[in-house]
Amino acid sequence: MQRVVIAGVGLIGGSFALALRKAGFRGRIVGVSSERTLQEALRLGVIDEGASLQDACADADLVYLAGPIHTILDTLPRLDALVKPGALVTDAGSTKARICKAGCSLRRAQFLGGHPMAGKEARGVGSAEAGLFRGRPYLLTPLDASQMETAAAREFVEWIGRIGAEARVMAPETHDRVVALSSHLPQLLSTTLASTLGGHENRDEIAGAAGPGLVDSTRLAMSAWEIWRDILETNEEAIIEALDLFAAQWAGLRKDLKNGQMEEKFRAGAEFAESLRKRS
Amino acid sequence: MQRVVIAGVGLIGGSFALALRKAGFRGRIVGVSSERTLQEALRLGVIDEGASLQDACADADLVYLAGPIHTILDTLPRLDALVKPGALVTDAGSTKARICKAGCSLRRAQFLGGHPMAGKEARGVGSAEAGLFRGRPYLLTPLDASQMETAAAREFVEWIGRIGAEARVMAPETHDRVVALSSHLPQLLSTTLASTLGGHENRDEIAGAAGPGLVDSTRLAMSAWEIWRDILETNEEAIIEALDLFAAQWAGLRKDLKNGQMEEKFRAGAEFAESLRKRS
Structure with a gap:
């Protein structure tokens, strides 16, 4: 070329x-x-x-x-x-x-x-x-x-x-389902975390107690709206699926916490997080 | 001394x-x-x-x-x-x-x-x-x-x-409610995100499409279970409250997405995320 x-x-x-x-x-x-x-x-x-x-x-x-x-x-x-x-x-x-x-x-x-x-x-x-x-x-x-x-x-x-x-x-449809999970879900988690804490009555105390974990967890929340408006508009179905999957898993985690059975979630999460780092 | x-x-x-x-x-x-x-x-x-x-x-x-x-x-x-x-x-x-x-x-x-x-x-x-x-x-x-x-x-x-x-x-009780939001909630979001994706049928494609956002979002998921076991055991009530608050906000985000009204969540999230960075 x-x-x-x-x-x-x-x-x-x-x-x-x-x-x-x-x-x-x-x-x-x-x-x-x-x-x-x-x-x-x-x-x-x-x-x-x-x-x-x-x-x-x-x-x-x-x-x-x-x-x-x-x-x-x-x-x-x-x-x-x-x-x-x-x-x-x-x-x-x-x-x-x-x-x-x-x-x-x-x-x-x-x-x-x-x-x-x-x-x-x-x-x-x-x-x-x-x-x-x-x-x-x-x-x-x-x-x-x-x-x-x-x-x-x-x-x-x-x-x-x-x-x-x-x-x-x-395939394009596979791509959209995959990035709904690998990219759009993390973005919306960060946005929801940051907007929830920002609107909380203890906002000042929360910001005052912010450690490096919270700073990292809210980095994606600073992404440009103009870019995300287009993404959300053109991938709504797969994103709704990802939101619902996370909601179900979040409810499961609540149950596991109540039952003192959280270790498996931590083990599985750490295993996947480490596997991402071995690839890159 | x-x-x-x-x-x-x-x-x-x-x-x-x-x-x-x-x-x-x-x-x-x-x-x-x-x-x-x-x-x-x-x-x-x-x-x-x-x-x-x-x-x-x-x-x-x-x-x-x-x-x-x-x-x-x-x-x-x-x-x-x-x-x-x-x-x-x-x-x-x-x-x-x-x-x-x-x-x-x-x-x-x-x-x-x-x-x-x-x-x-x-x-x-x-x-x-x-x-x-x-x-x-x-x-x-x-x-x-x-x-x-x-x-x-x-x-x-x-x-x-x-x-x-x-x-x-x-006050100790205020501390525990505040860190349930500023620290324990981000940890559990990261753990749930990583364990959800790790257990997904498209796990390989998701990992193959991982960008820097997903890598950052799963960093906390690698935290040591032995430390978190103690934290979860000694702050269960405040953590359950934080989980429920997030679940409600997540449901609200789903509604906002369906109604094309997500801009305000992005604005509020970005504002809080930026305020954290101005402090530190």
Whole structure:
């Protein structure tokens, strides 16, 4: 691939551009974003040039949609008229079923949904870094297995490996159920914990007694609402399932506490937590 | 104060000894622990000598009980016969009502419950560090305000300030309700999240998709069961209250999600999470 378009040059889009370059990509990287973001991305050397979506896509081999989910959903139906045959369009949105459905509108180019499991608290292109994806899973969500076998898809998967990420293939609906548990559930637990304590009559005493555990447990609660609004809207069913599963487990824990039988929960929790750390 | 006894030379007891020394304490620090721990503590320069509880306490000005809660509860009734009049006995146990009640058995010496809000993943005297309490709250739980006014209590509070911690006074029952929310609730959320995902049929996919948020959210789930067994046993009522409060808030969040009204929860959660960071 020779020409890559990053639509939405924020933390993820900017990091992908930097990662590509660091991994040896010698083609042109074109950014599509607000004028202000493009100026910053140019100044930081993240992109080679800025352009409108139409101008950027005309000759692109890869179009990487890294904006908010609703922007991706708005952009996809417009792309087929803009891209060249054989190009690959992919995205980095946090939910996949709705996006992959919208991606079906592409006929001339191929759409392949993606979701890099990377991020950090700071946002924007100023926080982008070439190593953001290193050692992190990069989920790909084809509608059927044959979509992984095109030349464009194979080349994209190769670049994912070169930037240090681990490509994993998953159906879009499976992806959405899995991230409802692995990502959306932890987010909502942190938000509920922080909003519960913040609204408690003993709020000041609670904050005064905060140890490192509470500080860590409320980190996700500082996540940006604008991002989560889109995630919640596009994955409601799987999230409701995850909420109900947690509620049932929470009721079970209450019973175990009353019966003095909590040890097994601690053992199972520690085992899973440790297994996560062995992987990464 | 000239002679300090640390009963239970682990992470907290060892760190308190190192912190005292670094803050300019020139008296003698005597450790009471297993033979193996005493040898390590001596080798690391954490204590000046090891002794039996009886020998150590005879001439002590401060007895600092830093073992597990059940050890503190077992030790307190034996102390009155061992300490000299005017000595201060304190502890670092994570729950306070039961311990402070047991402390009432002291007649010759004064008991003042305490709880430093400090810690880290690693345990044992080998992990002790002089800076562990720096910038952290140090809760003190007198049964009535006059207990803060004795000469021994005033001197102890001065040392808490010198080691960089912030002394805060709270009734034992208030303490237990507050930490049920600030510490025990986050612990049980992390344990339940990790045990739920660990037992899920999609466990492998969930672990494969784990981002930094899930890793952070399951850190507390690796806490030692032996410590939590004692905490859960000695603070059951307040913990059950905290569990029920969270369950009600969780049900409210589900309703808000269905009604597309989640923004306020995110706003309130972010506000509290940020307020915690401004304090520390």
